[in-house]
Amino acid sequence: MEDLYYTIRQPSSEILFKEKKSKFFGYAYPISTEDEIKSLLEKIQKKHPTANHICYAWQLGIEPVSYRAYDDGEPTNTAGMPIYGQIQSFGVTNVLVIVARVFGGTKLGTGGLIAAYRQAAKMSLEGTKIIQKTxxxxxxxxxxxxxxxxxxxxxxxxxxxxxxxxxxxxxxxxxxxxxxxxxxxxxxxxxxxxxxxxxx
Structure with a gap:
């Protein structure tokens, strides 16, 4: 039925995914408006002042859907879109997923970055409860x-x-x-x- 949708009940706990000494800290938040996003990003920036990249993706609404995927200096489509892909994979909306990366000294390459951001986003969404709303x-x-x-x-x-x-x-x-x-x-x-x- 078109008036049912899935979202997350509460923010996830912080997750940590490591790849070749780089640390990827992931978070998932329920949101209802775009205005909430800025303060959540600022919160993560304060929490991880040494992060080289704070990448994210969000989706709002059902009909129509609005979304954004942001790479924050990582090569194009290696961070924001893999994160957004997990939002789509979990079938949720009204959600923001942020992944903060602390560089470990070894470059991961395009494929490595995509896999790492995807995994951090997946773990973030797995760390919260998905609920159905009307x-x-x-x-x-x-x-x-x-x-x-x-x-x-x-x-x-x-x-x-x-x-x-x-x-x-x-x-x-x-x-x-x-x-x-x-x-x-x-x-x-x-x-x-x-x-x-x-x-x-």
Whole structure:
């Protein structure tokens, strides 16, 4: 079903993968917006001030998907894309994977770099719990207080979640509903006389 997706429950513990004296420290984080990424990268930069490269990849969303893969000075597509490939392999979204490399003095070559970053990303994702989530739509309802009983009865029957409410003579509710059920829920509320139904 298109309103189901997989993500990670919590940040992974730090993992360490070693290859020819180079150290690859890997981390996986759940994210919900691109704005969260900068502070997480800064956190890793402070944690590993001697890292020569802090490479990462992230993916957000379902339809459409947005993503980025970043090599941070490593040869093109030897770090960011192997990391992103593991995000795709695990079938997760709303996730950021960072791999910090401390150079050990021996060059790994293109193939060695790709394998090392891929393995560090894989270990990072293996170190956290993957969970299934449901895509939600948010709907705003506006109505007069006299309609409160039928509104609340419909909310209970449809098993939707109330996120905010302003109950006065003129009332406003923000509810969330599973994406696949949104059209039917909208139809039910629109059928109630005097109820305004809006996207948020």
């Amino acid at each position: 895509l939600k739509e948010y709907i705003k309802l506006s109505f007069q207080y006299e309609n409160i009983n039928i509104i609340m009865r419909t909310i209970k029957q449809q098993k939707v979640t109330i996120h905010s409410q302003q109950l006065d003579l003129a009332c406003e509710l923000v509810i969330s509903v599973r994406k696949n059920d949104a059209a039917e829920v909208r139809r039910l509320f629109k059928a109630i006389k005097g109820v305004g139904v809006f996207s948020t």
